[in-house]
Every structure is written in structure tokens, then in C-alpha cells.
Amino acid sequence: MGPLRTKAVLRRAGHLLATASLAAAAMAFANAASAQTLTIESWRNDDADVWNTKIIPAFNKQHPNIKVQFKADPPTEYNAALNARLAGGTAGDLITCRPFDASLDLFKKGQLVSVNDVKGIENFSEVAKSAWSTDDGKTTFCMPMASVIHGFIYNKEIFDELKLTPPKTVKEFHAVLDKIKADGKYTPIAMGTADQWEAATMGFQNIGVNYWKGEEGRKALIEGKQKFTDPAYVQAFAELASWAPYMGDGYKAQKYPDTQNLFTLGRAAIYPAGSWDVPIFRKQADFEFDAFAPPVPDGAGKCYISDHTDIALGINAKSKNQEAAKTFLTWIASSEFADIYANELPGFFPLSTAKITVKDPVAAKFASWRGTCESSIRNSYQILSRGTPNLENELWNVSAQVLNGTMKPEEAAKKAEDGLASWYEPHKK
Amino acid sequence: MSDIAATNVQAGSVPERSRFPLHIAVFLAPALIIYTIFSIYPLVDTIRLSLYAGDETGARHFVGLGNFVTLLTDPAWSGQFWNALGNNLIFFAIHMVVQNGIGLGLAMLLSLPRLTGGSIYRTLLFLPTMLSVVIIGFIWQLILNPLWGIAPTLLKAVGLGSLFGPWLGQESTALVTVSLISVWQFVGIPMMLIYAALINIPDDLMDAATVDGAGPFSVFWFVRLPLILPTLGVVSILTFVANFNAFDLIYAVKGALAGPNFSTDILGTFFYRTFFGYQLQVGSPTMGAAVATAMLIVILLGVLIYLFGVQRRLQRHTF
Incomplete structure (x- = not known):
């Protein structure tokens, strides 16, 4: 190795050292x-x-x-x-x-x-x-x-055009759906089952509280005093199943973003919602929209919301x-x-x-139901989703299947109950 | 004399010969080290982990084969496991028949002697393989979207609108649809491998067969196909291993819950849910490791069947 090479190598080593120390210093600075x-x-x-x-x-x-x-x-x-x-x-x-x-x-x-x-x-x-x-x-x-509150967001312009009023009971709800469907211009309910959670969260949990009476039913379920096969839960599934004819073309392959777009493009009248959709719709929808609380079953006095x-x-x-x-x-x-x-x-x-x-105003409307209805949380979240099979996953699965028509409401209720009973003591009896 | 000379030579070279062949170790080291750290160690550690169970504080204790007993006998687990395995077999069968069949056909077409623009077709057909799975999943979901996809629009334009269905969302069609999307993406790989084997066959052989009076079909069936059988074997085993490790496309298109009603659930997504958890389902690394080990055993069995049942009977020809 000639002296020239040595020098070059030394110089290069010097550069390397300088770069390394600079990097080290930078990292120390970043740490600080x-x-x-x-x-x-x-x-x-x-x-x-x-x-x-x-x-x-x-x-x-x-x-x-x-x-x-x-x-x-x-x-x-x-x-x-x-x-x-x-x-x-x-x-x-x-x-x-x-x-x-x-x-x-x-x-x-x-x-x-x-x-x-x-x-x-x-x-x-x-x-x-x-x-x-x-x-x-x-x-x-x-x-x-x-917290987030469930309810239904509706397109006010479509409601005005078809001269509809926001429904309060299940009967009125179905009358409204029938009118939108008869008119034929709009999809009555914007919802899809491809993501499964929409069916369970925006569907089953959204309307279900009215059937199992909110906290009363939720606690009874945890204590084992009520079962998913009880009429309240089967009715909730049955009501959910009745939505299928009102949902958009090919709802079985419709995902959550599709659903949101279907509504914000003004092609659907009613959107089973979580209140977290409000800011997104504010940004995307160029029409007026409003909300109504989950319709109460006929003859029920009190209303309940999933808060x-x-x-x-x-x-x-x-x-x-x-x-x-x-x-x-x-x-x-x-x-x-x-x-x-x-x-x-x-x-x-x-x-x-x-x-x-x-x-x-729409978010405020959601919040106002806290004053008029009883609040409850989703029934699968506390304790009941600790085992295998996981209750929340099961509810997603059966809710989507009920809407897809591949499962009857009674079968859905039985599957949820069987899964729960397989590991949760209070439900084993 | 010669004996003595030989001994002398030997005596002189003994220390040289018996020395450890350092160069072998040096050449083996990179692969050995990398495979040990990134492949063998994780594999062995996964198997070790599958013999443990964790409690709610995260502490682990040894349970022997307990996880596997649960996996195969507890209805909550075994139902999902067999369902995933069954779906995986269908997934594999579709790839074997459709992907490798079309791959073979395309390779035959590409190796036509008077084909112009062959390299362009080759590149185009191979392109999807190089795209990210997320993009593939996204594109196909858009194409097949019942609300704004071009598939329903196109079908309606030619009067076949009634044939369209939400294929990705129906229990009866979802798995086949996802499989075909995967086939579309990966058809380039068997095509390239088989094409490479086909152009390796000397023209003399085919010319001789033609002179002997063989038509194109006989040439294919009796000359070319036997000669590319080893490649078809390699393609099959690659497809098998890739399919039983598949996860990404299903996850990108159907999510980890692989709906509707777990009809698109394969071992990869089942493993993901078990290991990492999903929504309210808490993940279990130990049970996940058991599922991973089961996957390893399934793949190992398949590869062994191939090695001993197929590979050894294949005749290789060199030209």
C-alpha cells in the first residue's frame, strides 16, 4: 500500500467518523x-x-x-x-x-x-x-x-319530496319504508352486510335496546336471567330481518364506505347510524339531513337508546x-x-x-334523546365477550346472516345463545 | 520405494488435510445464519409457544398438547378449524385447476413459434403478480361492486344484467370469487415457469415427432407434456405452499372475520384472529401458535406426499 493510498484511506475514515459522530449527536438530540x-x-x-x-x-x-x-x-x-x-x-x-x-x-x-x-x-x-x-x-x-349514540339519519329533502314525517313507532317506520320503496327513486335503507359489523351495530344493537328494555335487559343477560332465545331478542332479529327488502341492490357485497356514499350522494333515504357519522356527513352531504330515534315497538311506552x-x-x-x-x-x-x-x-x-x-343541530338531536329516552350500552361488551366463541363476533355473524336471509331470526338467537352457554356459567342452566 | 515415497508425501500433507475445511463453513455461514435467525429459530419457538397457555395476567405455563386437544375437540375451535381447512382446500383446488391450467395454456400460446409481440403479452400477463395485494383487492372490489362497479354496468349493457349478483357477499359464491381474484393475480407465475420449461425443449424432438406423423395434440400430449412434468410438479408444490399460507387477499377483501358466515375463512385468517384477536375477541399468542403449528403440519404433510409420492417418480431429461 503506497503512502498515497494510505492517506486516502485515512481521509475516508475521517469522513466516516465525522458522519458517524454527527449522526450520534443528532440521535442524542432527538432523544432529548x-x-x-x-x-x-x-x-x-x-x-x-x-x-x-x-x-x-x-x-x-x-x-x-x-x-x-x-x-x-x-x-x-x-x-x-x-x-x-x-x-x-x-x-x-x-x-x-x-x-x-x-x-x-x-x-x-x-x-x-x-x-x-x-x-x-x-x-x-x-x-x-x-x-x-x-x-x-x-x-x-x-x-x-x-360515548356514541345510535339512531337513524334521514335525508330531509327526500322526506320532503315524498311528504314523509320521521317515524316514531315500528309501524310508522315500515309505512315510511313502504312509501319510499313504492316511489322507487331512492333506496329506502342504506346499509350493507359485507362488513358484518354494520348489521350488528347499526342494526341489532341500534333497534334492539327498545326490545330488551335497555339496561334492564343487558343486566339480566349478564346475570343469566334472560337468554338470547327470549322473545325480546328474537323480535329484535325479526325486525332486523324485515329490513332486507328495503336495502340497496347487492347489499350483501356492500361495505361501510359504500353505505356512507350511497347516503351522502342522496341515493338513499334512511341511514341506520352511529352518531360518529354526523361529522363525516357534514363534510360530504350537500343536502339537509336530520335524525330520528330508533322507532319503538307498537304499544311500548318508554323509548331506549344505545348510548x-x-x-x-x-x-x-x-x-x-x-x-x-x-x-x-x-x-x-x-x-x-x-x-x-x-x-x-x-x-x-x-x-x-x-x-x-x-x-x-343533528348531533344535538342525538344528545337530546338522553333526556327523553333511557340510555344503555351495547349488550355484548361487558363480560359476555370474554369467552370462545366470542359473542360480539357471533352477533356480527348472525346479524349479517339474518339480513342476508341465510338464517331465520330464531336460528340466529339460538346460535348466539348456544355460543354463550358453551362457556358462560350463568347461561349454562 | 514407491511405498516409502507415498508415506513421505502423506506424512508431509497430513496436517494440511485434517485441518477443518474452513472455507466450507465460510460459504455456508451467511445462509445458515440468516435462515437460523429468521426462519428456523422462529419456527422452533412457535412450536414451543404452542405448548403453553397464558392466563389473564399474561403469565404462561406449560400445557403440553392441551392447545391442540382444544383445537381439535372443543366445538368452538374445531368447527372453525375444519371450516378453515376445508375452505383452504377449495381455495387450493381452484388454483390448481384454474390458475395452473390457464398458466399452462398461456405458456403454450406464448411458445408458439410464429407469435409476434410475445414479450408484450408476457409482461402484461405477469403485471398483476407484481402489484400489491391491497391494490388488487381494492380494484376487484370496485369492479364487482353492485352499486357502482363496472361489472354490473357492463353486463347490463349487453343485456345480461340478471346474471350479476353480489358475488363477494354471498355465502355460496364468496370463496370462489376471492379464489378467482387470486388466480387472476398469480397466473403469471405458473405461466412463466412453464414457458421457461417449454422453450427449453429442443425443436428436433418436436420436428421428429411431426415427421413421425404426430399431430399438434399428440406432440403436446406425448412429447411436450412429459418433458415439462417436473416443472408442473414444482408449480404444484409452490401453489400448495402459497395457498396454505395465504392470508393477505382475503384480509384485504373480506376482513379478518372472513364473512359471510366464515365462508371465506382460510387457515391464514383463522390464525390471524386467534393470534392477534379481533374487535372484542382478545388475541391469544399461545393458541395462535398452536394454529400456526397445525398449519405447518398440514403444509409439511402436503410437501412430504409430494416429495415421496410424486417427485421421486418423475423422470428428468436433460438435453
């Missing part, structure tokens, strides 16, 4: 910065905009030195992705909590910490906290954020920024957050006891 960066894991990819442009800036006004990042997965992939990241130790600091068992499982595995001592938790009622508390109710592990505690925020036990995370949760519990959340994402209703005015 991330000491105060909180990452939120969420399934609300639809809301990323609102988090980035409204919620996080509002938080930063009070806490400028805590940076917050919002990172969302598609809803159906969230649980799997989150579990993998938690197991691998790469999950974010703040975990958006699904209600009941999915999050309880994380807490039991030590992946979420108790938020009992976080300031602001006192702003929530027992019912609001119940979805994220241990079975004995002593420990809460996520700060409740919002489902849906979303909360917890702290990853492995997060290095516990204090900053607690600060953020305390802010989440404040009325300031509740106000931003309720009005930037109309359709998500804050659970805190603070008085919030919902400005969006």
Missing part, C-alpha cells in the same frame, strides 16, 4: 426532544385532522413544552396492531381504550396503569367510568372521553413520560377538552359531568 413527546395510539383515523389542528394546539397553549403526536390505525386493525406493539414495547405513551374487556385485558396484563390518582377523574360518573373499571369498580384504568361508552384514554405502563401523560389525561378530563371534542367532532358526546352545548 422525545423526552417530552407523547404519542397517542388510536383507531380514529378519521379524526386525525381534528386532533392535529384543534385538540393538540389547544393543549399546547397551556402546556407548550409537551409535544403530542396523534397516530391512528384503521379501526379494524387497531386491536391487533396495538397488542403487537404493546408486546414488543414500541407502543405509544397514551393508549386509546376500547370499552370493557379489551382494555380490561390490557390492564390485567399490566400494560395500562391505574388512573385513580389522576386529577380530573372526579369529573366522571360511575356509569361513564364503568366501561374502563375493574369488575369490582375500584380501579379505573382509562380516562373516559366520549355506548365508546372511547377513553389510558397510559401505557411502559411509557417513559408518565408525568406528562398524566398531565394530558387531566386536560382530557377538563371541560375545555369536552367542549372542543363535542363541537369539532359532533357525534362524540363527552362523558364528563361538565355542561357542554353541542352546536351541531
Whole structure:
């Protein structure tokens, strides 16, 4: 090796060293910065905009030195992705909590910490906290954020054109459907069964509360005093099955986004909804729309709604920024957050006891049913989906099948009950 | 004399010869290390994990073959397992018949001696294979969409609108439809492999057969087909392994719940649900590992049947 080569090699080594040290310095800098960066894991990819442009800036006004990042997965992939990241130790600091068992499982595995001592938790009622508390109710592990309400959104222009009034009872509901169908211009009900959850959530859970009388039925089901084969549940399935003739062409292959488009393009009159659809429709629909509560069965006095505690925020036990995370949760519990959340994402209703005015008229209508009807949560979420076969998956399956006409309401009820009875003691008798 | 000389030579070279053949280790090392870390170790660890069960705190304890007993005897598990295995077999059968049949046909057409633009067809037919499954799934869902897809519009335009159905959403048709989408995507692979084998056959053989009075069909049946049989064997085993590991297309089109009523559920999606969980179903890594091990056994059985039943009987020809 000649002296010239040696020199060149040395020079190159010097460059390499310089680059390496620069990179190391940059990484050290990044580490220092991330000491105060909180990452939120969420399934609300639809809301990323609102988090980035409204919620996080509002938080930063009070806490400028805590940076917050919002990172969302598609809803159906969230649980799997989150579990993998938690197991691998790469999950974010703040975990958006699904209600009941999915999050309880994380807490039991030590992946979420108790938020009992976080300031602001006192702003929530027992019912609001119940979805994220241990079975004995002593420990809460996520700060409740919002609930969603089911109902029906309808296209006001179509209703005006066909001179229809929003139905209050099941009988009126079917009369309205028949009139829309007879007219022939519009699809009466926008819903598809390809994704299955639509059938269960927007269908079965949406109208079902009126049949099993909300919390009364839900609790009886958990205690084993009622079974899915009881008339109330079979009737709910039967009512669901009667929707099939009113649904769009090829609804069996229609997915959730298809359903949303069918309605926002003005081609369908009635959309069995979750209140979370309101902000999306606000953006996409260029006609006026309004909402009506799930029609009550004929002769029933009281009305019930599915007011489902849906979303909360917890702290990853492995997060290095516990204090900053607690600060953020305390802010989440404040009325300031509740106000931003309720009005930037109309359709998500804050659970805190603070008085919030919902400005969006349709979202406000959903919220107003809390005053006139009894609230309940989805009956498969607490305790009943702990075993195999998983009740929630079963309900998706049978609800879709009832609508597809491949299963009778009685068979659907029997399948759900058999699955539950195969592992859940109170239902074994 | 010669003996002594030989001993001398040997004595001189003994230390050289008996030394460990370092170069062999050096050449083996990259593959060995990479396969061990990324393939063999995970495989063995999966099998180990399948012998454990976790409780609700996440702690694991040894249960022997308990997971497999549950998988095969508990109706809640075995029903889903056999359903997934059955669907997987149908999925495989459709690929074997349709994908490899069409692949063979296309390869024959491409190897026609006077074909112009052969390389263009080849590229076009192979294109879907290189596309992402997510794109394939998305495109086909749009094409077949009953509300705004072009399939119903086209059928209506030629007066066959009544033939259209929501194929991806019916229990009776969903699996076949998804299989055919997969066939459409991957038909390029058997086509290329068989094409490569076909153009390797010397023209003399076919000319000789023609001179002997064989028509095109006899040439295909008695000359070309026997010569490409080893390739068809390779194509079959590749299809088998790929199909029993399939997951992505079903997940992209039908989701992990593989509806309607699990009619499109194959072992891959069943494994995914079990391992990662779904919606309210909490994932179980240990049970998932048991499903993965069962998949491994199924694939292993298939490959062994092929190796001992088919591969050894195949005659190879070199020209």
C-alpha cells in the first residue's frame, strides 16, 4: 500500500467518523426532544385532522413544552396492531381504550396503569367510568372521553319530496319504508352486510335496546336471567330481518364506505347510524339531513337508546413520560377538552359531568334523546365477550346472516345463545 | 520405494488435510445464519409457544398438547378449524385447476413459434403478480361492486344484467370469487415457469415427432407434456405452499372475520384472529401458535406426499 493510498484511506475514515459522530449527536438530540413527546395510539383515523389542528394546539397553549403526536390505525386493525406493539414495547405513551374487556385485558396484563390518582377523574360518573373499571369498580384504568349514540339519519329533502314525517313507532317506520320503496327513486335503507359489523351495530344493537328494555335487559343477560332465545331478542332479529327488502341492490357485497356514499350522494333515504357519522356527513352531504330515534315497538311506552361508552384514554405502563401523560389525561378530563371534542367532532358526546352545548343541530338531536329516552350500552361488551366463541363476533355473524336471509331470526338467537352457554356459567342452566 | 515415497508425501500433507475445511463453513455461514435467525429459530419457538397457555395476567405455563386437544375437540375451535381447512382446500383446488391450467395454456400460446409481440403479452400477463395485494383487492372490489362497479354496468349493457349478483357477499359464491381474484393475480407465475420449461425443449424432438406423423395434440400430449412434468410438479408444490399460507387477499377483501358466515375463512385468517384477536375477541399468542403449528403440519404433510409420492417418480431429461 503506497503512502498515497494510505492517506486516502485515512481521509475516508475521517469522513466516516465525522458522519458517524454527527449522526450520534443528532440521535442524542432527538432523544432529548422525545423526552417530552407523547404519542397517542388510536383507531380514529378519521379524526386525525381534528386532533392535529384543534385538540393538540389547544393543549399546547397551556402546556407548550409537551409535544403530542396523534397516530391512528384503521379501526379494524387497531386491536391487533396495538397488542403487537404493546408486546414488543414500541407502543405509544397514551393508549386509546376500547370499552370493557379489551382494555380490561390490557390492564390485567399490566400494560395500562391505574388512573385513580389522576386529577380530573372526579369529573366522571360511575356509569361513564364503568366501561374502563375493574369488575369490582375500584380501579379505573382509562380516562373516559366520549360515548356514541345510535339512531337513524334521514335525508330531509327526500322526506320532503315524498311528504314523509320521521317515524316514531315500528309501524310508522315500515309505512315510511313502504312509501319510499313504492316511489322507487331512492333506496329506502342504506346499509350493507359485507362488513358484518354494520348489521350488528347499526342494526341489532341500534333497534334492539327498545326490545330488551335497555339496561334492564343487558343486566339480566349478564346475570343469566334472560337468554338470547327470549322473545325480546328474537323480535329484535325479526325486525332486523324485515329490513332486507328495503336495502340497496347487492347489499350483501356492500361495505361501510359504500353505505356512507350511497347516503351522502342522496341515493338513499334512511341511514341506520352511529352518531360518529354526523361529522363525516357534514363534510360530504350537500343536502339537509336530520335524525330520528330508533322507532319503538307498537304499544311500548318508554323509548331506549344505545348510548355506548365508546372511547377513553389510558397510559401505557411502559411509557417513559408518565408525568406528562398524566398531565394530558387531566386536560382530557377538563371541560375545555369536552367542549372542543363535542363541537369539532359532533357525534362524540363527552362523558364528563361538565355542561357542554353541542352546536351541531343533528348531533344535538342525538344528545337530546338522553333526556327523553333511557340510555344503555351495547349488550355484548361487558363480560359476555370474554369467552370462545366470542359473542360480539357471533352477533356480527348472525346479524349479517339474518339480513342476508341465510338464517331465520330464531336460528340466529339460538346460535348466539348456544355460543354463550358453551362457556358462560350463568347461561349454562 | 514407491511405498516409502507415498508415506513421505502423506506424512508431509497430513496436517494440511485434517485441518477443518474452513472455507466450507465460510460459504455456508451467511445462509445458515440468516435462515437460523429468521426462519428456523422462529419456527422452533412457535412450536414451543404452542405448548403453553397464558392466563389473564399474561403469565404462561406449560400445557403440553392441551392447545391442540382444544383445537381439535372443543366445538368452538374445531368447527372453525375444519371450516378453515376445508375452505383452504377449495381455495387450493381452484388454483390448481384454474390458475395452473390457464398458466399452462398461456405458456403454450406464448411458445408458439410464429407469435409476434410475445414479450408484450408476457409482461402484461405477469403485471398483476407484481402489484400489491391491497391494490388488487381494492380494484376487484370496485369492479364487482353492485352499486357502482363496472361489472354490473357492463353486463347490463349487453343485456345480461340478471346474471350479476353480489358475488363477494354471498355465502355460496364468496370463496370462489376471492379464489378467482387470486388466480387472476398469480397466473403469471405458473405461466412463466412453464414457458421457461417449454422453450427449453429442443425443436428436433418436436420436428421428429411431426415427421413421425404426430399431430399438434399428440406432440403436446406425448412429447411436450412429459418433458415439462417436473416443472408442473414444482408449480404444484409452490401453489400448495402459497395457498396454505395465504392470508393477505382475503384480509384485504373480506376482513379478518372472513364473512359471510366464515365462508371465506382460510387457515391464514383463522390464525390471524386467534393470534392477534379481533374487535372484542382478545388475541391469544399461545393458541395462535398452536394454529400456526397445525398449519405447518398440514403444509409439511402436503410437501412430504409430494416429495415421496410424486417427485421421486418423475423422470428428468436433460438435453
